[in-house]
Amino acid sequence: DIQMTQSPSTLSASVGDRVTITCRASQSFTTWLAWYQQKPGKAPKLLIYKASTLQSGVPSRFSGSGSGTEFTLTISSLQPDDFATYYCQQYNSYSATFGQGTKVEIK
């Protein structure tokens, strides 16, 4: 299985900051990567799929990029509702693996 490693594990930021989270894969694959946001006690929420396609209804301040083994999630201007934990997920036609998560905290 492809292993996914996120960095940082925790990120302290302020409202209005530009935030970038990185996800690295143990081996190269195509742009089959998704990003999720999770808040305590809730299921993950899909933000981005195919590395850079914004899910319907997700604010445009979220963006994704990357290919091969390195992918990034960027929040252009952090809002109060964005303090949460973020996960990357690689997927293919028969399986899926998640990163360990990045917690975005209030600075």
Add this chain to the structure above:
Amino acid sequence: QVQLQQSGPGLVKPSQTLSLTCAISGDSVSSDSAAWNWIRQSPSRGLEWLGRTYYRSKFYNDYALSVQSRITIKPDTSKNQFTLQLNSVTPEDTAVYYCARADTAMDNYFDYWGQGTLLTVSS
């Protein structure tokens, strides 16, 4: 709007079988595009995809290697739901279990999730 409603016990004894159900509204377990998945989350293992069922003229399953010998995911077309069975559970199987839809079987990312069920394995 797709909704997934989970049901099942919150406590299972070691060595017994875990059984959870996910009822689908707004879509069909027999959809010829979607896939229906089970995922769990624990502090020690993080988010872990367990497996899925999907219909393409007949029903197919894919399972994670980590649970392949113990897992069964079954569709129930009469009730438009699918179930997870995990045999021979141990305390390591304690987790929040989620069902989730993948829009297509080719792209296994999850756009709709159930509410989650905390499953504790304890005697």
